[in-house]
Amino acid sequence: MILEIRTYRLKPGTREEFVRVMRQESIPLLAAHGIAVVDCGASLFDEDGFEEAYLMRSFASLEQRDAQEEAFYSSPQWRQGPREAILSRIESYHTVVMEASDAAVAALRR
Template sequence: MTRRLLEIRTYRLKPGTLEAFHEAMHARAVPMLRARGMDVVSYGRSDHEEESYHLVRAYASREALEAEQSAFYGSTEWREGPRAALVDRIETYLNTLLWASGEAVDSMRALNAPD
């Protein structure tokens, strides 16, 4: 059975910033992540709470997560690109790491497509 390490990142956004955050994530950040080879499983608004958002990514291992994120978040493309449009709108965030089967990751991807 193939297994993947899921990083589930939830954001609490500053009031009134959800639409602009989603636009920056959808139009700029997610395409950049995917162009760098990161597996973005799901992202989008929360179904139950105003001003909350999620980003779920899958990795082969903890080492892969650390290497891919270090390369991405240290890049000029990120720092001079959508970073400010996202970071300036975040009040707080929380990361959780969980192992899941490849099938579970695929199901999560299919059932949680962004708006």
């Protein structure tokens, strides 16, 4: 299994709305595209005056990740949906992709 952890450095004062849009709009859309969200939320620690958040997703393989992300990010549902509300709040982001056991992913799932 592949686990992707994405951390977001957000513009000050935007985290609450960013997490709301992620949970209420983006995650259901990801699920509709077959992308499994393990967890998302606000970081417990902020750095350098920036608010931070995270998103964890799991995939069966790197190839599946590439195909599902391409389909999702090019879809009209994303582009005409929560895309602007998400991207407008992000200062920068970082992605880590690693192998993980099914048990490890299940333990992280909320």
